[in-house]
Amino acid sequence: MSPRRSYDQFCSAARALDLVGDRWTLLIVRELLAGPRRYTDLHADLPGVSTDVLASRLKDMERDGLTTRRRLPPPAAAYVYELTGRGRELLPVLQSLGAWGAPALAERRPTDAVRAHWFALPLLRCLAGEGEGIVQVRLDEGEFHLRIGEGEGPVYGDGSSVEEPDARLALDAETCTALDQGSLTLRQAIQDGRIEVSGEGRLAKALRDN
Incomplete structure (x- = not known):
């Protein structure tokens, strides 16, 4: 592997950018916050990245202690990448x-790709402090689930949760974007019917009473 480029500045921000400032690195972290992912899955959910660049970034991230690679047991027998504790930070x-x-999300451009789970981290931020549990989220673009206040491990996952969710939310990408931008609060979105909350868990009831 080629030596990592450095800003050669004795500054914590510069050191951080030495590790994660390359194009695609932080977006790989975004994908791996969902838990272990295969190379092919990462490539599919990072439209626009070349196979060479993705492979190079994963090698750099492993070398720098942000990710690890392990082989799944049979019958899968595939390699997966996952974040270390340092990477999850x-x-x-x-x-x-x-x-x-x-604020730069003024409107979706014709060339913009979108995946439902890309709204997971903004929603996770909006739901902070609302309780603990699993939240299943449905958008027109697809479904994903969030783990609210449950400590270490994956904070979200693509598709349906294998565990019974504590709350289910149905909304659209426009509402997610408004929440992300701060032009709409979670309370307003629920009261205005822009977010449909269902479920009988404590978290669902707390959200309905928000």
Whole structure:
């Protein structure tokens, strides 16, 4: 592997950018916050990245202690990539970066790709402090689930949760974007019917009473 480029500045921000400042690195972290992913899955959910660049970034991230690679037992027998504890510490960094970038989401451009689970981190931020549990989210673009206040491990997952969710939310991408930008609060969205809350768990009841 080629040596990592450095800004060669004795500054914590510069050191951080030495590790995660390359194009695609933080978006790989975004995908791996969902838990272990195969290379093919990562490539599918990072439209626009070349196979060479993705492979290079994953090698760099493994070398820098942000990810690990392990082989799944049979019958899967495939390699998966996952975040280390150090890599998972980038969650609040990504959430803050997303909040800062939200005003740039003026409208979706014709060339913009979208995946339902890309709204997971903004919703996770909006739901912070609402309780603990699994929240199943349905958008027109697809479904994903969130783990609210449950400590270490994946904070979201694509598709349906294998466990019974504590609450189910149905909304659209426009509402997610408004929540991300701060032009709409969670309470307003629920009261205005822009978010449909269902379920009988404590978290669902708390959200309905929000």
